[in-house]
Amino acid sequence: MAKVVCVLYDDPVDGYPTSYPRDDLPKIDRYPDGQTLPTPKAIDFKPGALLGSVSGELGLRKYLESNGHTLVVTSDKDGPDSALERELADAEIVISQPFWPAYLTAERIAKAPKLKLALTAGIGSDHVDLQAAIDRKITVAEVTFCNSISVAEHVVMMILSLVRNYIPSYQWVIKGGWNIADCVTRSYDLEGMHVGTVAAGRIGLAVLRRLKPFDVHLHYYDRHRLPESVEKELNLHWHPNVEDMVKVCDVVTINCPLHPETEHLFDDKLLSKMKRGAYIVNTARGKICDRDAIVRALESGQLAGYAGDVWFPQPAPKDHPWRAMPHHGMTPHISGTSLSAQARYAAGVREILECWFEGRPIRDEYLIVDGGKLAGTGAHSYSAGDATGGSEEAARYKVA
Ligand code: NDP
Secondary structure, three states: OOEEEEEOEOOOOOOOOOOOOOOOOOOOOEOOOOOEOOOOOOOOOOOOOOOOEOOOHHHOHHHHHHOOOEEEEEOOOOOOOOHHHHHHHHOOEEEEEOOEOOOEOHHHHHOOOOOOEEEEOOOOOOOEOHHHHHHHOOEEEEOOOOOHHHHHHHHHHHHHHHHOOHHHHHHHHHOOOOOHHHHHOOOOOOOOOEEEEEOOOHHHHHHHHHHHHHOOEEEEEOOOOOOHHHHHHHOEEEEOOHHHHHOOOOEEEEOOOOOOOOOOOEOHHHHHOOOOOEEEEEOOOHHHEOHHHHHHHHHHOOEEEEEEOOOOOOOOOOOOHHHOOOOEEEOOOOHHHOHHHHHHHHHHHHHHHHHHHHOOOOOHHHEEEEOOEEOHHHHHHOOOOOOOOOHHHHHHHHHO
C-alpha cells in the first residue's frame, strides 16, 4: 500500500467555506482540440467546492483510504524542517499544485528513496528537477488542458487591465476620488495594437483566439508552426525567433513552459529590443523573466506595464521586488486554480491515481517523464534538465 503526500495551499484565512457564490459549474464535454475531460471511475467531491486547499484534499481521502493507502496533506513545504521533507522519507507519490509548489529538487529526490510518481495537480512540472526524475526513473505527470482555458481568460483580462489602466483607476474609486486625468494619462485602446504570444500551445492559441475579435494584429513565436489553416483563420504572423517578434509588438504574452531553454529568456538584452512602452503579461512561470531586469524596465519606462500571477519562488517572499515595482498588475498564482479548474484537475488527479494503482497506462498527454526519459507532452514541450535552482528561497516567505 502506498503513502501519498499531497502538498496544498492553506485554507482561506476565515476558514474553509461553508457556502459559495454560485450553485453549479457550466458543463463542458471536451477541450477545444477534442481531448476528453478527465475520466475517473468516480469522484468524491462536488464540482465547484474548494478542493485545492488543505481541507479540500483534492477530494482524494475517501478513495485512497478505502483502498488501503495513506494520505498525508500539508501546506508546510519549504525548508529542511518542513512536513514535506519529513514525509518524503517513505512517500511513494507526491502530489503538488504549481500555485503552491512542492519543489522536488535533486536533493529532496535523494531523500525520497521510495518516490515513484510526482503528480502535478495542474499544468507545469518545472517544480520537479526533471533531470533527477529522469535519472531516478520517477514518473512525472500533469493534468494537461485542465486549466489552459482558465489561464487564457486571465491573460485577456490582464492585457485589458494593463492597457486601459484599470487597477489604478479602480484604486481612485476606493480612495474616494474622481481623478479622471490621473486615470487616463496611462490609458489606451487595445484596438489596432500588435499582440504576440511566446508559444502557441494550448494556452497561447486560446489567447490568440480570444483576442481576435478585438481587431488587433496577432503574432506568435513557437518552435513548431501552427497549421496553415489556423494561421489564415486568425491572420497570424509567425516569427522564427523571439527577438523578431518582440521588436514589433505592443503587448507580449508569455505562454511557454519553464525549462532550461526558456529560463530567464526575458533578460535586459531581450527587453531592450522591445518597443518602448510595451506591456508583458506572464502567466507561464516567473523564472522565464529575469526578476530584476523586469523591475529596471518598468522603472525606466522601457515597459509600460507588467502583469501576471507567476513568481519565483512561490510563495514570493514578502520583500520580493515585484510586489513594489511600478505599473504592475500582479496577483498571487491564481489563474489556473479557479473553482472551475479545480474540479477538472482534481478529477484528473483521481484518473491518474486510478491508472497507477490499477496498473493501467496513464494517458500519453498527461506524461512529462516516464521510463527514464521525457515522454508524452513532456517530449514535445519540455527539454531535459533542471529549473528548480534557487527554490529554497521560498522558505523566506515564512520568516519575512
Ligand atoms: P502546452 O504544452 O500546450 O504549450 C506549451 C507550448 O510552449 C508548446 O507549443 C511548446 O512548443 C512551446 N514551447 C516550449 N518551449 C519553447 C521555446 N523554447 N520557445 C518557444 N515555444 C516553446 O502547454 P499549455 O499552453 O497548457 O501551458 C503552457 C505553460 O503555462 C505551462 O507549462 C505552465 O508553465 C503555464 N501554466 C500556468 C498556469 C497558471 O495558473 N498560471 C496554469 C497552466 C499552465 P512546441 O511543443 O511546439 O515545441
